[in-house]
Amino acid sequence: MKSVGGRLLAGLELDRAAPQPLHQQLYAQLRTQILMGSLPTGTRLPSTRTLVTELGVSRITVVSAFEQLTAEGFLRSRAGDGTYVDTLWSDAAPQRPTSRPPLSERGAATSSRGTDLFSEAPHAWAAETESFVASQVASSAFPAATWKRLLGRHAGRTDPLAIGYSDPHGHRPLREAIADYVNDVRGLGCTAGQIVVTSGAQQAFNVLAVLLLDAGDPVVVEDPGHISGRLAFQSQGCPVRGVPVDNEGAVLPEEHDGAPPARLACLTPARQHPLGIAMSPARRAEWIAWAQRNGSWIVEDDCDSELRYRGKLLPTLFGLDLSRQVITVGSFSKVLAPSIRLGYCVLPEDLVEPFASASSVIGRPPAMVLQMALADFLSEGHLHSHLRRTRRLYAARQDALLDAIDQQLGHRIQAGPVDAGLHVMGWLREPVDDIQVARGLAAGGVYTYPLGEYRLTRQLPPALLIGFAGTAAEHMPQAVGRMAAAWDRWERTPSGS
Ligand SMILES: Cc1ncc(COP(=O)(O)O)c(C=O)c1O
Structure with a gap:
């Protein structure tokens, strides 16, 4: 096989100012040429000495690049006869990039x-x-000094709890602190065992969509409504139907139009997002009756409720529902900061294990150090x-x-x-x-x-x-x-x- 000396050398461009070391640049460029088919199987590469002279690099640079390419099956050296392109990649790889499959519809x-x-x-x-x-x-109001102190308290820990995979339900003390908090502020009436910690409300919506819906199951959302929540349900291949919002909150869907009832409704009763209307007690009762009549789920997005300036908060749907068809989602994005990515789901007991399992498949629990810091933040009264x-x-x-x-x-x-x-x-x-x-x-x-x-x-x-x-x-x-x-x-x- 003929050597490709001149052509190869013309195609190599090493940039001495780039942060990537020269041997890595040489390795990457030779690899690309082999994968693209411009250096076919059996091609004999110029000698180390030629490359050193022509490229003006040290011998160790060329040797390191060749060694890595040989170890990965791109090159093969024959004793006393030079270095050749091996068959492994140059034969298997397409000569030109072929068309890739498109994104899925979802x-x-x-x-x-x-x-x-x-x-x-x-x-x-x-x-x-x-x-x-x-x-x-x-x-400017973020409690940075306290947060830093609490993070520091846990950041240096090396015990298994701090270092290993965390409990898929979330850090137990945080679940306890969240249960105290939601029972106190929102009167939810739940135990710590019903709380699963998530990476914000968005992870909770995604997990619920996987857990509760099959592709094609109709979902009801408020129109206008929270966009990212709706997208989580749509991304499971579920058609969403919007219901209007009047001055009592989300209006119930028509039930006599021949359409199958929605499998799930996602609602913001505490404060309709974005219009800001609090759902009336009568409308809350109607939605719970709707879920029971149709065997449907209600996801109650309660992410906006605590920042209240006047008036009393009405009870959550979760607290009013005896049929265990309501799941409440909460978040620390608005009460603390969206960047910390911490939220939670309050579930009927029998959904806790399935939710925690699905949650660890979809995203694993949030970083332990953040969960530990937030647990202290809540239990020491800083959130209040x-x-x-x-x-x-x-x-x-x-x-x-x-x-x-x-x-x-x-x-x-x-x-x-x-x-x-x-x-x-x-x-x-x-x-x-x-x-x-x-x-x-x-x-x-x-x-x-x-x-x-x-x-x-x-x-x-x-x-x-x-x-x-x-x-x-x-x-x-x-x-x-x-x-x-x-x-x-x-x-x-x-x-x-
Ligand atoms: C209606 C609604 N739901 C949920 C969230 C919180 O989402 P996350 O916890 O994923 O930041 C927000 C935040 O802005 C919101 O407005």
Whole structure:
């Protein structure tokens, strides 16, 4: 077989400034040429000495690359006769990349929204922008010193509990602390044995979708409603049907249209997301009767309930349901921070083991050090103090936002106070497309979520979800001023309004 000296050498480009060592670069480039078929089986490689001279590298660089390629079956050396491309990869590998199978239909549907659900709102905000995104918490109020101390307490541990795979149900002291917390704050009436710790509510939705639904099972969601929860059910191949929301909460689905009853309904009774309506006691009773009549599940998304500024919280569906068909999902994303990825599921006893097993298949429990720190955070009363502080802070921020909207944007937006949660609904006075408005504002560095993104099929009046938790009350007039200016600018552009 002929040597490929000149052609091979022309194709090799080593970058001395790159962080990757030269022997690894040489290894990677030779490997690619073999896999791509440009160095076919039996090709004789230039000698080590030639490569050293031509490439201007040390002998050890070439030898290391050759040794690795030989160990992996790409090259073979014949004693006294040089180094050849071996058959293993060059024959087995396609000469050219062939077409790959496409994403599955479920995969394509699940990933169609991209990693930013709201593509215009980034995950982190530059100093010169204003974020009014709905689920943003006050980063300045995060109890960083306490959190750091509690993490430090557990981060250095080397005992098996801290180092090994953790209990798939979650760290027992955290389950106990969560049970105390939800019984105290939400009157759930559950035991620690009914709690499973998850990586936020999203993992709980995904596990429940796998556990309770077969592909094709109809699911009911609120329209408008929480987007990521809906996607978890859709990603299992389940068609979702939206039910409207009136001033008593989610309306029950029609039952006499010949369609099979939904196998599961996902609801936000404490505070409808995103509209902010608390479900009435009568509507709660109707939903529980619906689940019993149809043999359906209810997933109660209770992620927004604790940040309440006025009025009393109504009991959870979980606490009202005697038929064990309701599962409650909670999260520390809004009460603490979304980045810690901790949430929980409160389950009827007989679902605990199946849920924990499925949960460890889908994602394993969250990092133990975080679970241990959170257990202490709860049991030492820090969450209660943090909630007291943030409730006051957020109430003041909400007032400041509503004042600033009134003064600077009253001609465009009508917004009223909310009893709970982290955002107000800003109803647009003109019949414009709210998604276009949000994009126009984002182009001016001001981030909001448009209500249109939350709709499934229903026509809704245009509105923006305007979060108040992430903006200091003193800064609110200036931040809303930027929103007003960005709006004016967008409206003046040819594509605006
Ligand atoms: C309605 C609703 N459910 C759940 C969550 C929490 O999701 P996660 O715990 O996955 O961050 C949020 C958070 O923003 C929410 O608004």
